[in-house]
Amino acid sequence: MTRIVIAGGGMSGLSLAAHLAVADHRHPVVVIDDGSRPLDAMTWASWSSRPGLLDAAASRWFDKIRVHVNGRTTVLRLGRYRYRVVRGADLAAVVRRYTDPLRHFTYERGHVDGLTDGGLIVDGRFLRARWVFDSVIGPEDEPPPDGELVFRGWRVASERAVFDPEIPTLFDFRTSQAHGASFVYVLPEDAHHALVEHTSFVPPGTPPDETAQKEALAEYLGEVAGAGHYEIDREEHAVLPLRAAQPTRQHDHVLTIGARGGLLKASTGFAYERVQRDSAAIAESMQRHGHPFDLPRAPARFRLFDGVLLDVVTREPTQLERAFGALFRYRTAEPALRFLDEETVVPQELQLFAGMPAATYLAAARQRLTR
Ligand SMILES: Cc1cc2nc3c(=O)[nH]c(=O)nc-3n(C[C@H](O)[C@H](O)[C@H](O)COP(=O)(O)OP(=O)(O)OC[C@H]3O[C@@H](n4cnc5c(N)ncnc54)[C@H](O)[C@@H]3O)c2cc1C
Numbered sequence: 279m280t281r282i283v284i285a286g287g288g289m290s291g292l293s294l295a296a297h298l299a300v301a302d303h304r305h306p307v308v309v310i311d312d313g314s315r316p317l318d319a320m321t322w323a324s325w326s327s328r329p330g331l332l333d334a335a336a337s338r339w340f341d342k343i344r345v346h347v348n349g350r351t352t353v354l355r356l357g358r359y360r361y362r363v364v365r366g367a368d369l370a371a372v373v374r375r376y377t378d379p380l381r382h383f384t385y386e387r388g389h390v391d392g393l394t395d396g397g398l399i400v401d402g403r404f405l406r407a408r409w410v411f412d413s414v415i416g417p418e419d420e421p422p423p424d425g426e427l428v429f430r431g432w433r434v435a436s437e438r439a440v441f442d443p444e445i446p447t448l449f450d451f452r453t454s455q456a457h458g459a460s461f462v463y464v465l466p467e468d469a470h471h472a473l474v475e476h477t478s479f480v481p482p483g484t485p486p487d488e489t490a491q492k493e494a495l496a497e498y499l500g501e502v503a504g505a506g507h508y509e510i511d512r513e514e515h516a517v518l519p520l521r522a523a524q525p526t527r528q529h530d531h532v533l534t535i536g537a538r539g540g541l542l543k544a545s546t547g548f549a550y551e552r553v554q555r556d557s558a559a560i561a562e563s564m565q566r567h568g569h570p571f572d573l574p575r576a577p578a579r580f581r582l583f584d585g586v587l588l589d590v591v592t593r594e595p596t597q598l599e600r601a602f603g604a605l606f607r608y609r610t611a612e613p614a615l616r617f618l619d620e621e622t623v624v625p626q627e628l629q630l631f632a633g634m635p636a637a638t639y640l641a642a643a644r645q646r647l648t649r
Contacts, residue, residue: 280305283398283405285390286413287311289322289366289550290536292373293557294411296331299376299383301561304568305408306382310400312389317366319514321473323446323465324550325359325615332554335372336362343611344442344464346450347603353445357612361446363465364550390414393532409570411560413536417526420538423482423519425588427547428458430491430515431475436505439469448611449477451599452502457490459591459598462498471511474499477547479520481592486517520544522585524575533560533570544584546618576620582643583627589642597638604633 282298284291287309295309340361344353377383391399393415397406447464454460458478465473476494499505518537522544527534535541541556542549556573563572591598605614616622617630631639 281405281407282307282409282411283407284309284411284413284535285393285398285415286536287385288315288317288413288536289320289369290413290539290541290553290557291411292317292369293332293553294535294560295383296373296376297557297561298564299380300331301565303380303382307377307384308405309383309385310388310390311385313387317370320366321363322366322369322550323361323363324548325356325361325611325619326551326554327359327615327619330551330554331376331558332364332369332372333362335364335368337365337368338363340444340446342445344445344447344450345602345606345611346447346452347599347606348451351450352606354606354609354611356615357610359612359615393529396531408531410532411535411570412532413534413538415534416538417529417534420525421521421523424522424544424585425520425592426480426482426484427477427518427520428480428484428486428491428516429475429477429518429547430486430488430495430513431463431473432495432499432510433473433512433514434471434499434505434508434510436470436472436499436503436508438504438506440503440505441466441469441472443468448606449602450498450502451602453494453498454490455595455599457487457494458484459595460494461598461602462494462502464503473514474503475514479588479591479595479598482519486515488515491515518542518547520547520584520588522581522588524581528571535560543618544581545587548618551619579624579627580620582646585646586639586642589646590638594638597635601634605630607633 282305291309341356342353388400398410443466449461451461453462458480460478463475463477476491525540527539537549541552559573560570563570
């Protein structure tokens with residue numbers, strides 16, 4: 279049986295389906311999703327420095343960001359990067375343009391109960407598969423989280439024209455640090471409408487404080503943004519487990535993809551662009567070798583950096599502003615984004631770290647390495 283099953287038709291499952299449709303025509307592909315996370319409710323933003331197969335899914339592109347850190351607001355050009363916004367329905371529509379013309383690609387509604395020898399269990403029934411790309415079950419030895427990203431976002435309609443339609447705010451630290459290392463993120467649609475999101479890095483297992491999040495959002499909209507009267511059209515909230523360690527993705531005929539596969543960057547909570555690159559690499563491996571396992575790996579030090587940052591900021595929340603301030607202190611955001619994309623070399627990293635308290639980070643790194 280040569281069937282490929284993609285377990286979960288969310289961001290990573292759909293992205294992989296499109297890349298396989300372009301690269302590999304030997305196997306029938308079935309995407310199975312139980313509908314538990316409706317795509318219409320999802321939007322992903324991310325930065326990117328190169329063209330991608332699914333670029334047509336982006337509804338907005340920005341070439342500048344705003345940051346407010348250490349008491350100063352700065353607008354930064356993105357250099358060779360662009361910041362883009364992809365809505366769930368648009369991603370699905372663009373993916374279907376690639377897969378619908380291929381009769382051997384199908385989409386099925388079903389609940390994946392588990393993975394098993396030679397296939398998987400869907401709605402209680404065994405389904406044989408040569409390869410399973412799993413975004414829903416996850417590896418057996420999933421590493422424990424090093425922290426959590428807790429966020430609550432309001433899509434607001436403000437009476438006053440307070441949002442800059444051309445410039446998203448990647449982080450604004452004018453919010454209380456009492457409930458964890460926190461900032462506010464603003465993704466504008468136009469001068470009156472934006473997603474305003476309160477985001478905190480907290481130790482694993484910290485229960486989200488809904489009241490504090492809502493108070494912080496109201497305070498930001500009132501006192502910082504000066505929104506005046508506003509309506510909340512939609513709310514999103516989530517707790518994302520952040521893992522610095524790489525889970526074992528490969529097991530027999532299974533490759534874990536998406537957030538469960540460790541593609542969520544532990545120091546940012548972003549996964550979209552990493553999933554695009556991973557999908558392209560999987561499809562290329564399939565085409566070249568007939569298996570999906572020839573995947574590039576970033577140097578291990580980047581996972582150490584993520585873990586150390588999480589250790590430091592979950593212990594001492596005010597360090598997050600110092601760290602982001604150091605990374606984004608250049609004329610453009612490019613050095614910071616290149617580092618977060620794990621594409622810097624050691625001398626560049628040493629320069630970026632120069633603005634951070636060395637003793638705090640070295641002690642945290644030492645602790646991590648001797649655990
Ligand atoms: C609210 C929110 C906002 C985010 N915003 C961003 C962002 O702006 N930028 C960014 O880079 N990252 C963002 N992330 C992080 C990350 O990119 C997303 O979580 C992303 O959707 C992960 O992709 P995935 O394919 O691993 O999981 P999902 O996209 O969640 O896909 C999993 C799919 O599997 C289905 N499913 C679940 N269980 C089963 C089962 N047992 N059987 C069958 N189907 C099942 C679900 O219906 C879903 O469609 C965000 C996360 C959340 C929660």
